[in-house]
Every structure is written in C-alpha cells, then in structure tokens.
Amino acid sequence: MPLVTGGAILSAARAGKYGVGAFNTNNLEFTQAILETAEKLRSPVILQISEGARKYAGTENLAHLIADMASRVTVPVAIHQDHGSSLEICKSAIAAGFTSVMIDASHDPFEENVRITKEVVEYAHAHGVTVEAELGRLGGIEEHVNVSAEDAFLTDPEEAARFIELTGVDYLAIAIGTSHGAYKGKGRPFIDHARIEKIAALTPIPLVMHGASGVPQWLTDRFKASGGEIGEAAGIHDDDLKRSTQYGIAKVNIDTDLRLAFTTAVREVLLKNPAEFDPRKILTPAKEMMKEISAHRMQVLGSAGQA
Numbered sequence: 168m169p170l171v172t173g174g175a176i177l178s179a180a181r182a183g184k185y186g187v188g189a190f191n192t193n194n195l196e197f198t199q200a201i202l203e204t205a206e207k208l209r210s211p212v213i214l215q216i217s218e219g220a221r222k223y224a225g226t227e228n229l230a231h232l233i234a235d236m237a238s239r240v241t242v243p244v245a246i247h248q249d250h251g252s253s254l255e256i257c258k259s260a261i262a263a264g265f266t267s268v269m270i271d272a273s274h275d276p277f278e279e280n281v282r283i284t285k286e287v288v289e290y291a292h293a294h295g296v297t298v299e300a301e302l303g304r305l306g307g308i309e310e311h312v313n314v315s316a317e318d319a320f321l322t323d324p325e326e327a328a329r330f331i332e333l334t335g336v337d338y339l340a341i342a343i344g345t346s347h348g349a350y351k352g353k354g355r356p357f358i359d360h361a362r363i364e365k366i367a368a369l370t371p372i373p374l375v376m377h378g379a380s381g382v383p384q385w386l387t388d389r390f391k392a393s394g395g396e397i398g399e400a401a402g403i404h405d406d407d408l409k410r411s412t413q414y415g416i417a418k419v420n421i422d423t424d425l426r427l428a429f430t431t432a433v434r435e436v437l438l439k440n441p442a443e444f445d446p447r448k449i450l451t452p453a454k455e456m457m458k459e460i461s462a463h464r465m466q467v468l469g470s471a472g473q474a
C-alpha cells in the first residue's frame with residue numbers, strides 16, 4: 168500500500184495501547200529485514216533514516232527504495248526523518264517523500280525549541296506530513312548528539328503539556344531514563360514509569376521512547392564469541408517496554424539491536440567460512456538475524472497482528 172504518515176500509525180497505537188517499532192535503516196538489507204518481518208507479523212512499522220544514513224546511502228536512493236518496497240506490502244509503513252537538526256533537513260526529507268519528520272531542538276532553551284518546532288510543524292502539515300519533537304535530554308551518543316549523563320535531564324510533565332499546546336506537534340519524544348547506544352548503565356536500566364504516566368495523563372498525543380533497544384545477552388555473547396569487542400552493555404527490558412506502551416508510549420526507536428545483529432551475523436559467517444566472498448552469502452544470515460530481532464520487538468510491543 169502507499170506510505171502513510173507517522174501520525175496515522177501512532178494515533179492508532181496510542182489509542183490501542185500498543186507500541187510501534189521505529190527501526191533505523193541504512194541500506195537494502197535492513198529495509199528488507201524490517202519490511203518482510205512487518206508483513207509476516209501483520210504489524211504497522213516505521214522506517215527511520217538519520218542524517219548520517221542519508222549521507223551514507225543518498226536520501227532519494229533510500230527513500231525511494233523504501234517507498235517502492237512499501238507499495239508491495241499490505242501493512243501501513245511510514246518513512247521518518249530521525250533527529251532532524253534543522254528546518255532545512257526536514258524540508259529536504261519531505262521533498263524526498265518522507266511521511267514523518269523529527270525536529271530535534273531539545274538542546275536549545277525551551278522558547279527556542281518551541282519556535283523551531285512550530286516552524287517545522289507549519290511547513291510539514293502544509294505538506295501532509297506529521298512531526299515529532301523532543302523535550303528533555305537523553306544521555307548517550309547518536310551521531311551529532313553526544314550528551315553526558317550529567318547533562319541529561321528528564322522531561323517535566325507540565326512543560327511537556329505546554330510545549331505540545333504551543334507547537335501543535337503530533338508526537339513527542341520524552342526523556343524518561345533511556346539513553347542512546349548500547350551502554351545504558353549497569354544492570355537493568357531505570358525507566359521512570361511514573362513520569363510517562365504523568366505526561367500521558369496531560370496529553371492525548373502519542374509519546375516516543377528513544378534508545379529502546381533490548382541489547383539481549385545472547386546477542387552480545389555471540390558478538391564477543393565471534394571476536395567483537397563490547398563493554399558491559401544492557402538494553403531496555405521487555406517488561407519495561409510493554410508497560411510503557413500501556414500508558415502512552417507509541418513510537419519506540421530501535422537502532423542498536425539491528426546494528427549488533429547485522430555485525431554479529433557477518434562476523435560469524437566470515438569466521439566460519441574464510442573462503443567465502445559472495446556478498447549475498449555473507450549478508451543473508453545478517454538479514455535473518457535482523458528479522459529475528461525485529462520480530463521479537465514487534466511481539467513485545469504488541470504491534471504484531473494490528474494491521
């Protein structure tokens with residue numbers, strides 16, 4: 168089917184109390200793995216593209232590939248600009264056919280964040296595209312965004328309600344304890360469930376959780392067993408994810424999990440078959456492992472069977 172907006176997918180998710188995975192993609196194999204899994208599990212899905220992914224693959228190359236593949240699946244698909252840093256980035260994403268954009272001015276003061284977000288909302292809505300913004304600050308590293316733990320702060324519920332009213336934004340990323348990347352602290356990462364509940368009680372719009380990879384133990388074990396190097400990594404527990412969708416988290420960003428799955432499978436193939444140099448045979452197991460990871464996430468989030 169044709170692409171739909173992020174707003175269409177996420178409003179249904181918030182109303183139905185389930186979450187939809189927003190998986191980062193960079194290339195053909197990631198896109199195939201995500202879309203084939205969504206189709207098989209009857210799950211709506213969001214494919215998101217960072218500014219780095221646009222540079223890597225070419226904005227039109229990637230957007231047109233996804234739109235074409237999405238036209239041949241029968242579940243709702245949206246293409247989302249992940250962490251857009253300016254109005255210009257969002258405009259060029261919309262010109263390339265994205266149906267959802269994020270403007271991330273969360274590092275600016277509140278009034279400036281409101282001003283920039285409002286500008287993007289006005290432009291995007293005039294073009295039939297829905298918008299995500301962020302309030303509060305997550306820790307961790309994501310391309311141009313690098314926030315130390317001391318600089319991270321959690322979203323204030325009253326401020327969130329005011330921000331939504333002032334900007335007309337369609338969905339809001341909130342800081343509730345998650346961070347970007349594979350390192351989310353020792354043990355089970357803390358999620359401020361009470362804060363999610365308070366924010367959700369003040370607004371009907373879908374809420375967004377960034378840094379929501381699961382980083383399963385079996386995956387980091389296999390990554391290490393195949394020669395990969397990774398420190399003490401921990402992801403968001405399945406129960407925490409499920410619980411958050413009951414209050415209002417509707418969009419759940421997942422990047423690290425698929426990167427780790429891809430790299431682990433490639434490492435294993437190359438280690439086991441030193442004579443192999445057919446890229447198709449090297450990348451097929453990577454695709455399969457990404458499918459396994461994304462299927463599990465769709466089941467945990469409850470989006471499986473919703474389309």
Ligand SMILES: [Zn+2]
Binds near residue numbers: 250309347377378420
């Ligand atoms: Zn993010």
